[in-house]
Amino acid sequence: MSIESNLDNSARPQGISRREFLKLTSAAAGLLIGYNSAQGADVALSLINGMLIDGTGADATPDGAVIIKNERIVSSGPRKQIKIPTNSTIIDVQGGTILPGFINAHVHAGYTASILKSWAQGGVTTVRDLGALEPYSAELFNIRNALNSNPKCARLVAVGSFINVEGGYPRAYWGGHPVTVNSPEEARQAVNRLIDDGADVIKTAFESGYSFGQSGWPLLSHEQATALVETAHQRGKPVTAHVTSVLDLERALDAGVDEIAHMVIDWLADYLISRMIKAGIRWVPTLELWRGISKKYNAKWYLQSIKNLSFFVEAGGEVVLGTDYAGARDIDFDLGKPITEIELMQKAGMTPMQIIVSATKNGARSCNMESDLGTLEPGKIADILVIDGNPLKDLTNLTKTKLVIKDGNIIE
Ligand SMILES: [Zn+2]
Missing domain, CATH: 2.30.40.10 (Urease, subunit C, domain 1)
Structure with a gap:
Protein backbone atom coordinates (compact mmCIF):
# COMPACT_ATOMS: atom_id res chain seq x y z
CA MET A 1 0.00 0.00 0.00
CA PRO A 100 -12.62 -4.45 12.71
CA GLY A 101 -10.66 -7.69 12.24
CA PHE A 102 -13.09 -10.50 11.45
CA ILE A 103 -13.96 -13.33 13.83
CA ASN A 104 -14.90 -16.86 12.78
CA ALA A 105 -16.78 -18.12 15.83
CA HIS A 106 -16.98 -21.77 14.81
CA VAL A 107 -13.89 -23.61 13.63
CA HIS A 108 -12.01 -26.82 14.43
CA ALA A 109 -8.34 -27.72 13.86
CA GLY A 110 -7.46 -24.34 15.34
CA TYR A 111 -4.49 -25.54 17.36
CA THR A 112 -2.14 -25.28 14.39
CA ALA A 113 0.09 -22.29 13.60
CA SER A 114 -0.13 -22.66 9.81
CA ILE A 115 -3.93 -22.66 9.91
CA LEU A 116 -4.06 -19.69 12.27
CA LYS A 117 -1.64 -17.78 10.01
CA SER A 118 -3.89 -18.41 7.03
CA TRP A 119 -6.89 -17.06 8.91
CA ALA A 120 -4.96 -13.93 9.88
CA GLN A 121 -3.78 -13.35 6.31
CA GLY A 122 -7.41 -13.28 5.23
CA GLY A 123 -8.25 -10.64 7.82
CA VAL A 124 -9.77 -13.07 10.32
CA THR A 125 -7.83 -11.97 13.38
CA THR A 126 -9.70 -14.22 15.85
CA VAL A 127 -11.11 -17.73 15.58
CA ARG A 128 -13.02 -19.73 18.17
CA ASP A 129 -12.28 -23.46 18.18
CA LEU A 130 -15.40 -25.33 19.29
CA GLY A 131 -13.89 -28.73 19.98
CA ALA A 132 -10.53 -30.36 19.53
CA LEU A 133 -10.58 -33.50 17.41
CA GLU A 134 -8.28 -35.39 19.80
CA PRO A 135 -9.10 -36.59 23.34
CA TYR A 136 -9.25 -33.80 25.90
CA SER A 137 -6.12 -32.74 27.72
CA ALA A 138 -5.30 -29.54 29.59
CA GLU A 139 -2.27 -29.33 27.30
CA LEU A 140 -4.61 -27.93 24.62
CA PHE A 141 -4.76 -24.64 26.49
CA ASN A 142 -0.96 -24.50 26.80
CA ILE A 143 -0.81 -24.92 23.03
CA ARG A 144 -3.42 -22.16 22.65
CA ASN A 145 -1.37 -19.84 24.86
CA ALA A 146 1.81 -20.54 22.90
CA LEU A 147 0.04 -19.91 19.58
CA ASN A 148 -1.46 -16.71 20.94
CA SER A 149 2.02 -15.36 21.63
CA ASN A 150 2.76 -15.56 17.89
CA PRO A 151 1.72 -12.20 16.37
CA LYS A 152 1.28 -13.74 12.88
CA CYS A 153 -1.39 -16.18 14.08
CA ALA A 154 -5.07 -15.37 14.41
CA ARG A 155 -6.01 -15.18 18.09
CA LEU A 156 -7.29 -18.57 19.23
CA VAL A 157 -10.27 -18.70 21.59
CA ALA A 158 -10.97 -22.27 22.70
CA VAL A 159 -13.42 -24.53 24.46
CA GLY A 160 -11.05 -27.48 24.68
CA SER A 161 -13.62 -30.25 24.24
CA PHE A 162 -17.36 -30.78 24.27
CA ILE A 163 -18.95 -31.86 27.56
CA ASN A 164 -21.58 -34.57 27.11
CA VAL A 165 -22.79 -37.88 28.51
CA GLU A 166 -20.98 -41.14 27.76
CA GLY A 167 -21.64 -42.14 24.13
CA GLY A 168 -23.23 -38.76 23.33
CA TYR A 169 -22.42 -36.52 20.38
CA PRO A 170 -19.83 -36.15 18.93
CA ARG A 171 -18.68 -39.63 20.03
CA ALA A 172 -21.72 -41.34 18.60
CA TYR A 173 -21.40 -39.72 15.22
CA TRP A 174 -17.84 -39.12 14.19
CA GLY A 175 -15.75 -40.49 17.02
CA GLY A 176 -14.98 -37.14 18.64
CA HIS A 177 -14.00 -37.15 22.27
CA PRO A 178 -16.26 -35.27 24.67
CA VAL A 179 -15.43 -34.95 28.34
CA THR A 180 -18.11 -37.27 29.72
CA VAL A 181 -20.37 -36.79 32.73
CA ASN A 182 -23.05 -38.97 34.33
CA SER A 183 -24.67 -36.72 36.93
CA PRO A 184 -25.34 -33.04 37.62
CA GLU A 185 -22.43 -33.08 40.07
CA GLU A 186 -20.09 -34.47 37.40
CA ALA A 187 -21.36 -31.83 34.97
CA ARG A 188 -20.37 -29.13 37.49
CA GLN A 189 -16.98 -30.75 38.02
CA ALA A 190 -16.32 -31.00 34.28
CA VAL A 191 -17.15 -27.32 33.71
CA ASN A 192 -14.95 -26.27 36.62
CA ARG A 193 -12.11 -28.48 35.41
CA LEU A 194 -12.19 -27.08 31.87
CA ILE A 195 -12.37 -23.49 33.12
CA ASP A 196 -9.55 -24.13 35.62
CA ASP A 197 -7.50 -25.56 32.76
CA GLY A 198 -8.17 -22.44 30.65
CA ALA A 199 -11.39 -22.82 28.64
CA ASP A 200 -12.69 -19.51 27.29
CA VAL A 201 -16.19 -20.83 26.55
CA ILE A 202 -18.08 -24.06 27.40
CA LYS A 203 -19.38 -26.29 24.59
CA THR A 204 -22.01 -28.98 24.87
CA ALA A 205 -24.29 -30.83 22.45
CA PHE A 206 -27.96 -31.71 22.26
CA GLU A 207 -28.02 -34.20 19.41
CA SER A 208 -30.54 -37.00 19.49
CA GLY A 209 -29.54 -38.16 15.98
CA TYR A 210 -32.90 -37.26 14.48
CA SER A 211 -31.37 -35.01 11.79
CA PHE A 212 -29.14 -37.87 10.69
CA GLY A 213 -32.03 -40.30 10.30
CA GLN A 214 -31.25 -41.89 13.64
CA SER A 215 -32.49 -41.52 17.17
CA GLY A 216 -31.70 -42.61 20.66
CA TRP A 217 -28.23 -41.08 20.96
CA PRO A 218 -27.55 -40.46 24.64
CA LEU A 219 -28.33 -36.91 25.79
CA LEU A 220 -27.67 -34.84 28.89
CA SER A 221 -30.67 -34.90 31.22
CA HIS A 222 -32.32 -31.56 31.97
CA GLU A 223 -30.74 -31.61 35.46
CA GLN A 224 -27.28 -32.35 34.08
CA ALA A 225 -27.64 -29.67 31.41
CA THR A 226 -28.83 -26.96 33.79
CA ALA A 227 -26.04 -27.82 36.26
CA LEU A 228 -23.55 -27.41 33.40
CA VAL A 229 -24.96 -24.04 32.31
CA GLU A 230 -25.32 -22.68 35.86
CA THR A 231 -21.74 -23.56 36.72
CA ALA A 232 -20.39 -21.94 33.55
CA HIS A 233 -22.39 -18.79 34.28
CA GLN A 234 -21.17 -18.69 37.88
CA ARG A 235 -17.65 -18.66 36.45
CA GLY A 236 -18.52 -15.94 33.91
CA LYS A 237 -18.31 -18.18 30.83
CA PRO A 238 -20.93 -18.50 28.09
CA VAL A 239 -22.25 -21.88 26.91
CA THR A 240 -22.65 -22.76 23.25
CA ALA A 241 -24.68 -25.80 22.27
CA HIS A 242 -24.48 -27.97 19.18
CA VAL A 243 -28.01 -28.56 17.88
CA THR A 244 -29.42 -29.60 14.49
CA SER A 245 -33.17 -30.15 15.04
CA VAL A 246 -35.93 -28.15 16.74
CA LEU A 247 -36.51 -30.96 19.23
CA ASP A 248 -32.94 -30.65 20.45
CA LEU A 249 -33.06 -26.85 20.19
CA GLU A 250 -35.86 -26.82 22.79
CA ARG A 251 -33.72 -28.93 25.11
CA ALA A 252 -30.87 -26.46 24.75
CA LEU A 253 -33.17 -23.48 25.43
CA ASP A 254 -34.64 -25.25 28.48
CA ALA A 255 -31.11 -25.62 29.84
CA GLY A 256 -30.48 -21.86 29.47
CA VAL A 257 -27.56 -21.89 27.00
CA ASP A 258 -26.31 -18.61 25.54
CA GLU A 259 -25.83 -19.62 21.96
CA ILE A 260 -26.82 -22.20 19.38
CA ALA A 261 -24.18 -23.72 17.10
CA HIS A 262 -25.62 -24.73 13.68
CA MET A 263 -28.94 -23.67 12.19
CA VAL A 264 -31.61 -26.34 12.66
CA ILE A 265 -32.48 -28.14 9.44
CA ASP A 266 -36.13 -28.85 10.10
CA TRP A 267 -38.94 -26.29 10.23
CA LEU A 268 -38.20 -23.50 12.72
CA ALA A 269 -41.42 -22.42 14.40
CA ASP A 270 -42.08 -18.78 15.31
CA TYR A 271 -42.46 -19.46 19.03
CA LEU A 272 -38.89 -20.78 19.17
CA ILE A 273 -37.61 -17.69 17.40
CA SER A 274 -39.45 -15.41 19.85
CA ARG A 275 -38.15 -17.44 22.75
CA MET A 276 -34.55 -17.06 21.56
CA ILE A 277 -34.85 -13.35 20.88
CA LYS A 278 -36.51 -12.69 24.24
CA ALA A 279 -33.68 -14.54 26.01
CA GLY A 280 -31.00 -12.85 23.83
CA ILE A 281 -29.64 -16.15 22.53
CA ARG A 282 -27.26 -15.90 19.59
CA TRP A 283 -27.22 -18.19 16.56
CA VAL A 284 -24.12 -19.34 14.68
CA PRO A 285 -25.77 -20.86 11.58
CA THR A 286 -22.74 -22.54 9.86
CA LEU A 287 -24.40 -22.43 6.43
CA GLU A 288 -21.17 -23.45 4.71
CA LEU A 289 -21.36 -26.74 6.60
CA TRP A 290 -24.97 -27.31 5.58
CA ARG A 291 -24.28 -26.53 1.97
CA GLY A 292 -21.34 -28.94 1.93
CA ILE A 293 -23.27 -31.71 3.65
CA SER A 294 -26.32 -31.18 1.46
CA LYS A 295 -24.26 -31.57 -1.68
CA LYS A 296 -23.34 -35.05 -0.51
CA TYR A 297 -26.53 -36.14 1.23
CA ASN A 298 -29.71 -34.12 1.28
CA ALA A 299 -30.23 -30.80 -0.53
CA LYS A 300 -33.26 -30.01 1.63
CA TRP A 301 -31.10 -29.41 4.69
CA TYR A 302 -29.25 -26.53 3.11
CA LEU A 303 -32.41 -24.92 1.74
CA GLN A 304 -34.17 -25.21 5.10
CA SER A 305 -31.18 -23.77 6.97
CA ILE A 306 -31.24 -20.69 4.70
CA LYS A 307 -34.99 -20.32 5.18
CA ASN A 308 -34.73 -20.67 8.96
CA LEU A 309 -31.98 -18.08 9.15
CA SER A 310 -34.10 -15.66 7.12
CA PHE A 311 -36.99 -16.08 9.62
CA PHE A 312 -34.64 -15.53 12.56
CA VAL A 313 -33.05 -12.43 10.98
CA GLU A 314 -36.40 -10.96 9.98
CA ALA A 315 -37.57 -11.28 13.58
CA GLY A 316 -34.45 -9.43 14.77
CA GLY A 317 -32.35 -12.33 16.07
CA GLU A 318 -28.64 -11.97 16.80
CA VAL A 319 -26.48 -13.86 14.30
CA VAL A 320 -22.78 -14.69 14.61
CA LEU A 321 -20.56 -15.67 11.71
CA GLY A 322 -19.10 -19.17 12.02
CA THR A 323 -18.42 -21.83 9.42
CA ASP A 324 -17.53 -25.08 11.26
CA TYR A 325 -14.19 -25.16 9.42
CA ALA A 326 -12.79 -28.74 9.49
CA GLY A 327 -15.91 -29.86 11.34
CA ALA A 328 -17.00 -32.47 8.80
CA ARG A 329 -15.13 -35.03 6.75
CA ASP A 330 -14.76 -34.57 2.98
CA ILE A 331 -16.22 -31.06 2.98
CA ASP A 332 -14.29 -28.03 1.79
CA PHE A 333 -14.33 -24.92 3.93
CA ASP A 334 -12.86 -21.49 3.26
CA LEU A 335 -9.61 -20.90 5.12
CA GLY A 336 -9.01 -17.17 5.47
CA LYS A 337 -11.89 -14.84 4.64
CA PRO A 338 -15.12 -16.89 5.06
CA ILE A 339 -16.62 -15.56 1.85
CA THR A 340 -18.84 -18.58 1.18
CA GLU A 341 -20.53 -18.21 4.56
CA ILE A 342 -20.88 -14.47 3.92
CA GLU A 343 -22.55 -15.06 0.55
CA LEU A 344 -24.92 -17.63 2.05
CA MET A 345 -25.84 -15.23 4.86
CA GLN A 346 -26.67 -12.65 2.23
CA LYS A 347 -28.82 -15.24 0.47
CA ALA A 348 -30.73 -15.64 3.73
CA GLY A 349 -31.60 -11.94 3.57
CA MET A 350 -28.93 -10.43 5.81
CA THR A 351 -27.72 -6.99 4.72
CA PRO A 352 -23.98 -6.40 4.22
CA MET A 353 -23.95 -4.33 7.44
CA GLN A 354 -25.69 -7.11 9.41
CA ILE A 355 -23.16 -9.61 8.10
CA ILE A 356 -20.22 -7.38 9.06
CA VAL A 357 -21.66 -6.95 12.58
CA SER A 358 -22.13 -10.74 12.84
CA ALA A 359 -18.44 -11.19 12.00
CA THR A 360 -17.18 -8.50 14.37
CA LYS A 361 -19.21 -7.23 17.32
CA ASN A 362 -21.36 -10.35 17.66
CA GLY A 363 -18.37 -12.64 17.21
CA ALA A 364 -16.62 -10.86 20.05
CA ARG A 365 -19.62 -11.60 22.29
CA SER A 366 -19.36 -15.27 21.34
CA CYS A 367 -15.70 -15.23 22.32
CA ASN A 368 -16.60 -13.57 25.65
CA MET A 369 -14.29 -10.71 24.61
CA GLU A 370 -16.77 -7.98 23.82
CA SER A 371 -15.02 -5.42 26.02
CA ASP A 372 -11.76 -5.95 24.08
CA LEU A 373 -12.68 -6.91 20.52
CA GLY A 374 -15.24 -6.63 17.76
CA THR A 375 -15.54 -2.87 17.16
ZN1 LIG B 1 -18.32 -27.79 14.90
Missing part, protein backbone atom coordinates in the same frame (compact mmCIF):
# COMPACT_ATOMS: atom_id res chain seq x y z
CA SER A 2 1.29 3.42 -0.89
CA ILE A 3 1.36 5.81 1.94
CA GLU A 4 2.83 9.07 0.86
CA SER A 5 2.49 11.63 -1.89
CA ASN A 6 -1.25 11.74 -2.41
CA LEU A 7 -1.79 12.85 1.14
CA ASP A 8 -3.24 16.31 0.95
CA ASN A 9 -2.65 19.08 3.43
CA SER A 10 -5.83 18.36 5.31
CA ALA A 11 -4.29 15.10 6.51
CA ARG A 12 -1.28 16.92 7.84
CA PRO A 13 -1.29 17.27 11.62
CA GLN A 14 -1.12 20.85 12.85
CA GLY A 15 2.32 21.96 13.87
CA ILE A 16 4.11 19.74 11.36
CA SER A 17 5.53 21.19 8.17
CA ARG A 18 4.62 19.50 4.89
CA ARG A 19 8.26 18.44 4.48
CA GLU A 20 8.39 16.83 7.90
CA PHE A 21 5.03 15.26 7.30
CA LEU A 22 6.17 13.60 4.09
CA LYS A 23 9.32 12.43 5.82
CA LEU A 24 7.19 10.81 8.51
CA THR A 25 4.90 9.09 6.05
CA SER A 26 7.78 7.97 3.83
CA ALA A 27 9.52 6.46 6.81
CA ALA A 28 6.35 4.54 7.46
CA ALA A 29 6.72 2.71 4.12
CA GLY A 30 9.72 0.83 5.39
CA LEU A 31 7.98 0.07 8.65
CA LEU A 32 4.76 -1.13 7.10
CA ILE A 33 5.00 -4.87 7.41
CA GLY A 34 6.25 -5.80 10.80
CA TYR A 35 5.30 -2.48 12.31
CA ASN A 36 5.23 -3.30 15.96
CA SER A 37 3.39 -1.11 18.40
CA ALA A 38 5.68 -2.26 21.19
CA GLN A 39 8.75 -0.94 19.35
CA GLY A 40 7.89 2.60 20.20
CA ALA A 41 5.26 3.07 22.81
CA ASP A 42 5.18 6.79 22.09
CA VAL A 43 4.56 6.42 18.35
CA ALA A 44 0.95 6.18 17.31
CA LEU A 45 -0.26 4.54 14.13
CA SER A 46 -2.85 6.57 12.22
CA LEU A 47 -5.02 5.17 9.45
CA ILE A 48 -6.55 7.87 7.26
CA ASN A 49 -8.39 8.43 4.00
CA GLY A 50 -10.71 5.43 4.17
CA MET A 51 -14.35 4.64 4.69
CA LEU A 52 -14.82 3.58 8.28
CA ILE A 53 -17.17 0.76 9.32
CA ASP A 54 -16.70 0.45 13.05
CA GLY A 55 -18.54 -2.86 13.65
CA THR A 56 -21.17 -1.39 15.98
CA GLY A 57 -23.77 -1.39 13.21
CA ALA A 58 -23.62 2.42 12.93
CA ASP A 59 -23.61 3.91 9.42
CA ALA A 60 -20.28 3.97 7.62
CA THR A 61 -18.19 7.16 7.91
CA PRO A 62 -17.06 8.17 4.39
CA ASP A 63 -13.80 9.88 5.36
CA GLY A 64 -12.71 8.18 8.56
CA ALA A 65 -9.58 7.82 10.65
CA VAL A 66 -8.39 5.42 13.33
CA ILE A 67 -5.57 6.18 15.76
CA ILE A 68 -3.77 3.27 17.47
CA LYS A 69 -1.32 3.41 20.34
CA ASN A 70 0.11 0.67 22.57
CA GLU A 71 -1.97 -2.09 20.90
CA ARG A 72 -5.23 -0.25 21.57
CA ILE A 73 -7.48 2.06 19.61
CA VAL A 74 -7.17 5.62 20.90
CA SER A 75 -9.81 7.20 18.71
CA SER A 76 -11.84 6.59 15.58
CA GLY A 77 -14.41 8.55 13.63
CA PRO A 78 -14.75 11.22 10.94
CA ARG A 79 -11.30 12.46 9.88
CA LYS A 80 -12.25 16.08 10.67
CA GLN A 81 -12.96 15.24 14.30
CA ILE A 82 -9.90 13.08 14.91
CA LYS A 83 -6.65 14.62 16.12
CA ILE A 84 -3.63 12.95 14.53
CA PRO A 85 -0.88 12.75 17.17
CA THR A 86 2.34 14.60 16.33
CA ASN A 87 4.44 11.50 16.81
CA SER A 88 2.61 9.22 14.46
CA THR A 89 3.14 6.79 11.61
CA ILE A 90 0.48 7.74 9.10
CA ILE A 91 -0.95 5.25 6.65
CA ASP A 92 -3.10 6.51 3.82
CA VAL A 93 -5.44 3.67 2.93
CA GLN A 94 -6.37 5.41 -0.33
CA GLY A 95 -10.09 5.17 -0.26
CA GLY A 96 -10.20 1.61 1.05
CA THR A 97 -12.50 0.51 3.87
CA ILE A 98 -11.35 0.21 7.49
CA LEU A 99 -13.15 -2.50 9.50
CA LEU A 376 -13.23 0.06 16.44
CA GLU A 377 -14.22 1.96 19.59
CA PRO A 378 -11.58 3.68 21.75
CA GLY A 379 -9.99 1.36 24.31
CA LYS A 380 -10.44 -1.81 22.29
CA ILE A 381 -7.58 -3.99 21.07
CA ALA A 382 -6.46 -2.76 17.63
CA ASP A 383 -7.47 -5.68 15.40
CA ILE A 384 -8.17 -4.05 12.06
CA LEU A 385 -8.80 -5.10 8.49
CA VAL A 386 -8.40 -2.74 5.55
CA ILE A 387 -9.82 -3.75 2.19
CA ASP A 388 -10.10 -2.24 -1.26
CA GLY A 389 -13.56 -1.06 -2.25
CA ASN A 390 -16.88 -0.75 -0.50
CA PRO A 391 -18.23 -3.97 1.09
CA LEU A 392 -21.68 -2.44 1.55
CA LYS A 393 -22.03 -2.28 -2.25
CA ASP A 394 -20.37 -5.62 -2.98
CA LEU A 395 -19.47 -8.10 -0.26
CA THR A 396 -16.86 -9.79 -2.46
CA ASN A 397 -14.73 -6.67 -1.83
CA LEU A 398 -14.11 -8.23 1.60
CA THR A 399 -11.66 -10.60 -0.08
CA LYS A 400 -9.53 -7.65 -1.30
CA THR A 401 -7.37 -7.49 1.79
CA LYS A 402 -4.97 -4.53 1.84
CA LEU A 403 -3.77 -4.55 5.40
CA VAL A 404 -4.28 -6.61 8.55
CA ILE A 405 -3.44 -5.26 11.99
CA LYS A 406 -3.56 -7.47 15.07
CA ASP A 407 -2.83 -6.24 18.60
CA GLY A 408 -1.74 -2.97 16.99
CA ASN A 409 0.91 -4.69 14.84
CA ILE A 410 0.81 -4.76 11.06
CA ILE A 411 0.95 -8.43 10.20
CA GLU A 412 -0.15 -8.54 6.56
